[in-house]
């Protein structure tokens with residue numbers, strides 16, 4: 001973290017520009033895992049990966065476990081990461097950082113190693129929920145020491161697999177993690193979710209299923225139950241990574257907040273990420289959204305509408321939506337964000353963090369059992385620097401607020417490198433120059 005808070009640029013008019021966002025960390029990290037699980041000795045290339053902390057951590061984890069990982073410059077600032085699966089994974093120490101995808105996707109793969117694998121991460125990572133992975137692995141015949149990070153997975157290298165019931169209401173990544181390596185378990189893996197709440201972020205489980213199937217794995221889906229059959233894992237030789245749509249939403253929010261116009265180049269046609277939901281959420285604020293040859297374009301309204309949205313399926317959008325809701329409140333509109341109780345276990349407790357940080361600019365935000373309520377009222381000069389809590393999306397939420405509230409500074413803009421390595425340079429350029437970045 002730098003000692004100096006970062007001055008968030010204030011927009012002196014509508015923000016206009018075209019933005020190319022980095023590849024999705026969710027797609028990249030699944031692709032890296034599937035390449036490392038390959039059963040045919042073929043080298044696979046994950047093309048267009050972001051140079052972000054989470055993807056670097058995943059590549060580092062797979063390297064430590066014995067995969068051959070070669071990173072080269074890709075097009076437009078991206079990375080191409082070539083991965084060859086090892087004959088057998090080896091004992092290792094794995095740094096998960098603060099990456100949910102690393103801490104939940106790697107332990108099931110570590111069970112295929114021929115020795116113990118120790119996983120640890122940032123201080124906050126030790127507080128993030130791991131129950132579904134730990135209980136799930138034990139139910140599948142894998143010895144795990146610890147209930148959260150630091151964890152040791154004993155290694156096998158031939159885990160039995162079978163059927164397991166877990167409570168995945170704290171994170172969809174419990175399900176995704178168990179499924180991703182499931183084909184390499186002797187009996188495959190069947191995961192049933194049983195919990196007080198449903199599995200959040202279900203489109204991310206759908207992403208896992210789609211990418212497994214593209215890797216030749218047989219997956220059967222039922223409500224709250226998924227089965228991966230044992231068998232070969234043979235992902236395509238080149239795995240292309242789509243732009244990160246949750247990252248894109250931050251740049252699009254600049255148009256929504258300032259009655260501007262922002263285009264995201266290369267908006268994906270498929271439904272690997274919930275792009276349609278991103279569009280609908282921004283439209284709820286009164287934005288106009290169009291998809292054309294040049295990409296997805298959002299035009300912001302003069303006055304923002306309040307929103308009443310269930311973000312259970314797209315919970316990682318919550319900080320962005322909360323920032324826009326605070327701006328709508330300034331226009332006299334109240335908002336309600338629902339279905340996101342589990343984000344108390346994200347990079348930070350995002351509900352508490354949003355109440356505290358939006359409060360520093362005078363927003364009247366109350367935490368509910370499963371979300372936030374934002375009451376109408378003016379925004380005022382910040383009382384102190386906006387805290388990022390090492391959370392990329394808290395940092396970008398502060399930047400969105402800073403577009404219209406002069407004087408917002410962010411204590412740790414480097415937190416954005418978790419998924420958006422160039423944010424601290426791109427954002428001022430977009431806000432100030434009104435040209436493509």
Ligand SMILES: O=C(O)C1=C[C@@H](OP(=O)(O)O)[C@@H](O)[C@H](O)C1
Pocket residue numbers: 025026027100101170171172173176200201204205315316
């Ligand atoms: O599998 C994934 O790539 C992700 C799943 C979601 O996690 P939760 O289900 O814990 O919300 C999402 O919020 C996270 O940013 C990425």
Ligand SMILES: C=C(OP(=O)(O)O)C(=O)O
Pocket residue numbers: 098099100101316346347393419
């Ligand atoms: C929740 C998030 O990340 P993670 O993959 O670390 O859970 C996120 O990116 O908003």
